[in-house]
Structure formats: C-alpha cells, structure tokens
Amino acid sequence: MTRVAIYARVSTEGQADEEVPINGQIDECRKFAADKGWEVTEVFTDAGFSGRTDDRPAFRRMIEIIKTSPNPKPFDIILCWRSNRLFRSVEHRLAYSRVFRRHSIRFVAMHEPEFEGASAMFMETVLAAADELYVSQVSEDTLRGLKQIAMAGYSTGGKAATGYRNVRKVAGLKPNGEPILRTGWEPDPDYAPKIKRAFEMCASGASGPEIIKATGVVTSPSSLVSLLRNRAYLGERIYNVMKQVDGKTRRRANSKPEDIIRKENAHEALISLELFDAVQDVLVRRRPDTKGKSKQSPQTYLLTGLLWCSEHQAFYTGNTNSERNYYVCSAKRKLGAKISPCRNVKKETMEEFILDNLQKHVFTEKRIRAGLEAIAREKIKNKQEDDKERKELALKINQTGIELKRFYEAIASGVNPENLAQPIEERSALKNKLYLQLAEIDRQREIDLQIPDITDTMVEDIQEKYIGIFLTSPEKLKAILPQFIERIELDGTKAKIKYFAAEEQKVGSYWRPQGVGDKRLSFTISVKIPDGIYIRQTCRK
Template identity: 80%
Template sequence: MTKIAIYARVSTEGQAEEEVPINGQIDECRKFAAEKGWEVTEVFTDAGFSGRTDDRPSFRRMIDIIKSSPNHKPFDIILCWRSNRLFRSVEHRLAYARIFKRHSIRFVAMHEPEFEGSSAMFMETVLAAADELYVSQVSEDTLRGLKQIAMAGYSTGGKAATGYRNVRKVAGLKPNGEPIMRTGWEIDPDYAPRVKKAFEMCANGSSGPEIIKATGVVTSPSSLVSLLRNRAYLGERIYNVMKQVDGKTRRRANTKPEDIIRKENAHEAIISPELFDKVQAVLERKRPHMQGRVQNSKRIYLLTGLLWCKEHQALYIGKTNATLNYYVCGAKHKLGDKISVCRTVKKEIIEEFILRNLQTHIFTDKRIRAGLEHLAKEKVKNKQEDDRERKEILAKIKQVEVELKRFYDAIAAGVSPDNLAQPIEERTAQKNKLSLKLAEIDRQREIDLKIPDITDAMISSIKNKITEMLAASPEEIKALLPQFIEKIELDGNITNISYVVSDEQNVACYWRPQGDSNPRSPP
C-alpha cells in the first residue's frame, strides 16, 4: 500500500478562521487518501508559521526524516490541501521538489494539478531564466553607475590596495544642496614605502621570499606577483576587468577591452612608470612557460543512455578516434560490422540537432508564457497572504499599544510602577516580536523575484537565456537532458524523439547520420 505523509499549516491564529483550519485540512487529506487507497503514516502540522520561510519546526522535521533515510523511503507521497500550505514561493517549491525527487517521493496538492517531474524542471528552467533576466537588468543599471564612479577616479567599493587607504571626499552637490560623498584613495604612510621597496627589490633581482621577509606587504609569493602587477600603484583606477558569468557556478571571465574602465591620475602614484616596466620585465623572465603537447580534455557524450538503435534495441555509445567523435550502436561495437550494419553518427552533428529540437518543441513561446503566468499568479497569491498577515499583525500591535497606554496612564494616576512592571515587560516583548515579524514580511517582499510584465520581447529574452543555459558545460547539459527527453530512437534515416512532457510526445524528423548537418523535417 502507498504510504503518505500529510502536511498542514496556517500562518496565524486569526487566519485559521478565514482559511481551512489545520484540522479541516487534515480531515480532507485523510478522506482524499482513503479514496485513493493510500495509508497515512505521518501527519506534520505547523500553526502560526508563514509558508514564506522554510524555517518551520514540523516542516524541518519532515525534511530531516527524508534526508536521514537514504536507503528507504519513509513515505511515498507528501499530501497537502493546497501547495501554498507547504510552500509559499515557486523558488522553494522547486528547490525541495529536487530533494523529494532524489528520494523518489511525490508531492501532491489535493486541489491542484501535480507540478513535478518534467513540468517542475521546465518551470525551474523558466524561473531561472526569468530571474537571470531580471537580475541582469538590475546588474546593468548598477554597473553603469559604478562605471561612472570609476571614471571619476573614485573607489567602487572594497578595501584599498596595500599602500593606500580609503578616505571620504566630496564629489559634488545634490539638487537640495547636500554634498555627494565618494570614497577615494590616499597614500598610507605606513605601507606605501614598503610597497615601493618591494618594487625596487624585485627590479634589483631579489627573490620573492626575500621581498616578503623584508617588506611584509604580503604573505605568499602568488600575492606578491599580483601586487607587483597592479597598475594602481601608477595612480590608475582600473575597473570592470573581470565579470561574473553563469549564475549557478559564479565563474569569472575576462571582460571585453572596450568595457574596461581606465582612469589615469585617479590618486597619487607610489612608483614611477620606469620602475613598473622594469619589474614587469623581471616577472616575465621568471614566468614558467608551458612546453609539450597539451592533453585533450575529456569528451562528454551528451546523449549517452538516451540514444537507441531501433533495429537492435541497443544503446549507442560514444567512441573517439584520432580525428572524430561519434556514436556507434552497442550491437555493432560488440558484434562487429559483419553482423551489424548500423551507421555511426557524428557526435557534434546529432547533439546539435537534439538540442535544437529541444528548444523548438519544449521551450516554445506558448510554454514560456504559460510558465510566467503561473509564476505571476503565485506572486499575486503570496501578496494577498502577505496583506492578510500584515493586517493581523498591525491589529495586534495596535492592541498591545492600547494596553501599554493604559498601564502608563495608571502609573500617571498613582499606581505603583512595581505592580505593573511585569505586564509592561510582557507586552513590550510581545510588541517587539510582532514588529520583527512585520519587518521580516516586508523584507522578504522586497527581495522577491520581481517578474516584469509578460511581453513578446520578454519571452524572446528568456528564450535567449535558455539558449545560453543549453550551451553550459557538457556535464550540466548531460544531467539536464534526461529531465526532458525519455528516448531518442534512430530508425534508419528517421530520428524519433520521445519527450517526457505529456504533449508533443513523438517528434519525428528525417536524419542523415553521415554528412548532413541540416536534417529535414517530415512533410
């Protein structure tokens, strides 16, 4: 029998009267489970906790039970009255859906269609693309402002380079006459001479350890090299040399030269250009030069486990020779050309073909728009619940303030403060707790993903972001494909792609395994 866990929640005591109370949620879930023939083995309840946070006692206990049972499932299904009882944001829902999936546990909301498997993966991809789009827009605005600050010769944040120290300066006046303050660099009298000495010692042939011991400007040879290559000591302000890419791994990549900000005479120089050039020549002579043949990186075959030969019902496997990467039918590899006549398939061509089909048939405008509309509805529901929570909290704060006023009025009328000290302390603590809850709601609303109006241009931008995501590292793409593709079956010159998503299941295209990089669609 299928074993299930029921989860029920209300945000506050007052909301229990407006919404389905916890006991009502549990009763409905039990009835639903009985109709399905499921056995209820666990019931988790959180009363007075917002679904916006995952820091809820029973919710955390449920997750801990799941994670602490790696070899067996504590239950097969988590059942809720509605999904917003378990999660208040799509972000949380998708994050924990991955945990449930790793442990083969389904999540079912009684009054909603299931949102898991390929659908969850699709929504997660759209969400990530929308989030990246919004963040990139904010980042562009922020970067534009920081570039202007750097072009004016001021610091864009962080510590000053060794040998300098931060100092606040007036950079101008606001329309109301208030000063605009910016951070600049000035010579640090303690460390600037040490930095200059480090450059001079390097130019005269001293070793790294000798320079570090004599100056103490850094603690390691690699840090010393970075210091000696820093053009800031010539008085230059350099900004935006590196940029962050790939929101998941936060890798850093070089910025285009035209996007780099270089401002001369931004601050006082510590060394002369002649000394700097002499040190660069010394460092270049000491730089180790790679010799010999560079090893080829390991080849990742994206379609391993997905690509099938229909004739022999065998998986294709990846093979590499001196010049080519290709897929070969497992039967051909095992039995030889005389027994199996299956053609080999060029790796790059078929992988590009499959990724293009994935974009064409899964990440369509219609699907992306539907996904964004779902996210927008989730945000509206979250705002409505936030408004209810805020209204109740504000009412309670007002009630506590009335009670505190009565106590203070009583003291003013002659009642001993000692007699009212304890109730005043209790009400004050209650007010502080309520104020913290209110502040947390407001803070979370500020950092929520802000989805702009859904337009054709936005959908086009998200499709471009998804294209970038499908051009990620081979390891990431290989892990992603099984979430959307069930099987790719080669039948002569025809490729049948079976998608995991319920509709558009069988997408057939003619495929020419050898030489044709533009497969034809069937008539």
C-alpha cells in the first residue's frame, strides 16, 4: 500500500488568503488519501511558522527523515492541502523538490494539478512563481496599511520598546459610530526611569556591564548597544527600516529612505536629544576597529557536476589558487597536463555565460505563458468535471425528493406509516448525504486554485521572479541549477547545453516516477563559447 506523510501549516503573518486551520487541512488530506487507497503513516504540523522560511521544526524533521532513513522510506508521498503550505518561495520549491526526487518521494497538493514528465519541474515552478507573486502583492497591500498606521503615530504590532507599555487609544470612528482602536505607547512607570539612567550612565563613561548591573534593562552588551541607539526614546515612531530579503536565513536589509516611516512626537520621550547625541558619541568612540579583518567566504562552484569535458569524458571540478578561481578537467587532475592537455576554464566568466543562456532559453515569456495557459486549462477541465458531478447530484436529489413525496402521499391515502418508516429514513439520509456532497463541491470551488487572467504584466512579473533566482546565495543557486540543466559539454570553442524543459508543456492527471519508462523531456542547444573563457593552454600535444 502507498504510504503517505501529511504536512500541514498555518502562519502568523497577516495574510489575506484563507488560512484553513491545521486540523481542517489534516482532515481533508486524510479523506483524500482514503479515497486514493493510501495509508497515512506520518503527520507533520507547523503552527505559527511562515512558509517563506524553511526553518520550521516539523518541516526540518520531515526533511531529516527523508535524507537519513534507509530504504524503504517510511512514506512514499508527501501530501499537502495546497503547495503553499509547504513552500512559499520558488527557491525553496526547487531545492527541496530535488531532495524529494533523489529519495524517490512524490509530492502531491490536493487542490492543484499534478504534472507529468521532466517538464513538471518547469510547470511547478511557474505555479510557485504565480503563488509567490500573489503573496507579494498581498504583502505590499498589508505594508501600505501598516505604514498608514505608523504615520499616525500608532504601533504596528508586537511588544513596546523596553521602558514603554502598550495602551489602546481611540483613533477615530467607524461609519456605524463604533470607535476605531489603535495601540499606542506610554511610559512604563517601572522601567522608564531605568532607561533614562542607562543613557545617563553611558554618557558619563560607565561600561556596558556596569550599566546592565545597575539597571537590568537588558542582559547582554550587544542588546544594550541596540537599546542605546533606539530613537524611540526620543518619542519617534520609526517603521520599515529593515526588510526581509531571504526567507531561509531571515536575512534583512535596509529599506530605501523613501520607504522608511518617521513620526516625531508619536509618544512621550524618555530622554532629551542632547543626552541621546552624547550617548551616540560615546558608542562611536567605543566601536572596535574591524578594518581589514573580514575574511573572504569560501568559493562555491555552481557548475560542479554539470560541466563536462567532451574530449576526456570527465567532469570539470573547481579549483582555487592565490591568483584565480577556475574549473579544471578531472582527467587532467588525475593523469597530468601532459596526458590530458585541456585548458582550464575561468570560474566567473563561465558561470556568467551559462546563467545568461539559461535566462535566454528557459525562462522565456513564451514558456511561462504556455505554462500558465496549461494550468488555466486544467482549472477549466476541473470546473467542467465539477459542473457535471453537480448536475448528477442535483438529478439524484430531485429523484430522491420525488420518492419521498410518493411515500408521504401513500401515507396520506391510508398506508400504515410503520410500513414506510424504514424507506423514508433511508431516502432522507440519502438526500442529506447528496446535499452535503453538493455543498462540498461548492466549497472546494471557492478555495480551489485561483489563476488570474494571464496578462503581459503577469508574465513579465513571473519572468522577473525567475531571473531573481540568480541573485540568491551561491549555495542555493548550486542546488537549483541541476533542476534545469542536465549537462554542459565543452568541446573546443563550442558548448552543448542540455536542458530539462520542453517546448510544449503537458499537464497530466497522474504522476510517473523517474526510472524505467520515464522519457525525460529535454532539449539541447549549441552555443559558441565567448573569447577569454579559457585561462591558458597548459602544454602542447
């Protein structure tokens, strides 16, 4: 029997999409699995975690089980209510889909079509990009509303800064006359004096440990520095200074100056501007000199396992010396330059050349539009099937109603009601069951995969999202590239790039695992290698 692991998640983010409760997701997945004849062996749940990060306890435990369990794995399928419960970014979907395939694990989303063949990866990432685009739009709308709240001087959520406490205030009236309540800050009588004392001690030259011991406002020197730099103690409301740019590491970056909200006199100040400036001068003088101490991060060779030497039938591997980073033929490394005199390849030049070709030949508007159209056709097909099933249910309900009416007419004409009690009960139960099935179809239609009208802007936005993949960390990019490239064969001045993608994308109603019988849809292009990609000829033949 096919074994299934269910994964369910809800987030804490203020998302506009319908957040189906975890128990509801699990119940629907169990019913779906039972209808397929699958056995549910594991259930993984993450409550209160965003799908934009893969740093989720149950998710990490599930991945660890997949990677470390010996064959056969404890489950064959990962089943989700919808794919955005498992992934909220294209990068994560690409990286972990590769993990699933390597360990022969199938991924199924209840309310999304399945795709068949090697082109499924392209189709799935189109779907993921469309979903991520929708989430980004929702986030922008949410951020716009939060900016308005911050500009009015109110809190956008979370705990107040140490030294303040949250208090509810009336910010206006609704059209129906009810008050609009917002959260503001007021000085905390227990901690506000300690904050002021911490600033005064720092300005007078006290050390970090001395301030912490005397005030207890924080527990570590680094936290103390952050507190002493916080302009909120001047009465300012500052919002959107940083933005999250990496869901996996939660890395953040400075927002553009025009996107930062600064509201003066938003709440009562705890210190004066003169005292704040004096403390900043002290912190600058105490800042350690880190000039020249940064270390270069280790090199990541993106094309390892992809770059192939046609002459010696061997892969190129990465190599770094004091002068440069480059790829070298592994046959040359084993046999020596005299026996294998192929040239070394410049790392940065070769990687830039391949990424440029990938954008030009795979992430094209034509392919993305074809993928969206295929998904839309699948949605229309599902709707037609729902309409057919709905019509059949309506006929059965009508027929059951006619039978019940005849029973009641028979009773009215003198038939003993006890003789018809069981048939009436059976027909009534059947009618209620049919109505429930009809209601379920209507409910599923409301929450089913939503594909907006395909416009040039939508296609361009998804293409931009694909291209943005190349701006991710080298470690992620190295894991993603094998999803699209099978091999890069170098032969003198030419390169053959074999891609995992098809000109025509096909949607299938069933999944076909890799292995025997799986025709990997692919295409190969031959391109001229640009001048300067080779380092030098190490020796003559």
